[in-house]
Amino acid sequence: MSLHALADHPFAAPRSLAEACALLAERAARGERTVLLAGGTDWIVEQHLAPAPAADAPLPLVADVSRLAELRGVAERGDAIRIGAGTTFLELRRDPLVTARLPLLAAAARDVGAIQIQARGTLAGNLATGSPAADGVAALGALDAVLELASVRGTRRVPIAAFYTGYRRNVLLPDELIAAVEVVPPAPGSPFAWRKVGTRQAQAISKVALAAVAELDRSEGPGARLTRLGLGMASVAPTVVFLPEVRALGLGRPLASIDDEALAAATLAGISPIDDVRSTASYRRHVAVALVRRFFESLRAPS
């Protein structure tokens, strides 16, 4: 579709979260489609590549949510940090609370596209598009984020591991939007890893990416145990995966007792990579196993 055709879409700019939810509810009740526009770095690019719609097909209403104050900002809430879903990657990488308490998320934000994309692209857009290569989803998955979904019916909280139902599919209802994500930060100084393996440093979609975070009880010396373990891996399955088999293998066990063979088997159990323009399935399997193994090696190294 030509980018000029975007101007044919009906357009709205709700002024508050309540107004946006009311708009979504009215349209959903009439069976009418609405596209929420945040940074536009996914949706507008997709429209450019999409075939032209049939002449008589009603175009969805584009509702600009990029200026909704309720979707912005980072704040502490009890033990957790709440991040407005409309927060951009540039805001995330510059936010003092995120850089100090969620360095994994700040590192992932620094690797999303280049600065122009970071200045527009939001967590909500990254989560809602749900690309298998979504860096924000991998980092939020490793941090066991909980999504706050808002509608006129109120707010429901969905753990990120329960959000995706398939390739670019999720449990968001037509009258809902993603309002925020909440993350319980790991203990200060906890080990983490952000590894994005791609063709080049910037503007490249990953061949494989790993986000990982751990908390360790080192009170038993060499018998250090994992008391928290979170992983998110991108570009190895129809959705970003959270490697539950690796978590089950690692949690509560002495690190020294987790051998590389078991780690490799647990990693491979959680992925189903394909050959595509960026890489091959077999290379992805190799890199996935190596990234997880290296993270565990870094945990075993004396602190």
Ligand SMILES: Cc1cc2nc3c(=O)[nH]c(=O)nc-3n(C[C@H](O)[C@H](O)[C@H](O)COP(=O)(O)OP(=O)(O)OC[C@H]3O[C@@H](n4cnc5c(N)ncnc54)[C@H](O)[C@@H]3O)c2cc1C
């Ligand atoms: C050149 C380029 C490089 C890129 N590099 C990367 C990269 O390295 N890593 C990466 O992960 N991504 C990358 N992307 C993809 C994109 O930038 C991100 O996914 C970004 O987070 C999308 O956010 P957005 O605000 O621009 O989404 P938009 O395009 O505005 O929206 C995307 C989807 O989310 C929906 N949506 C928006 N807000 C909400 C909400 N509050 N609730 C529910 N649904 C909502 C929209 O309706 C739409 O369906 C790149 C894109 C480009 C063009």
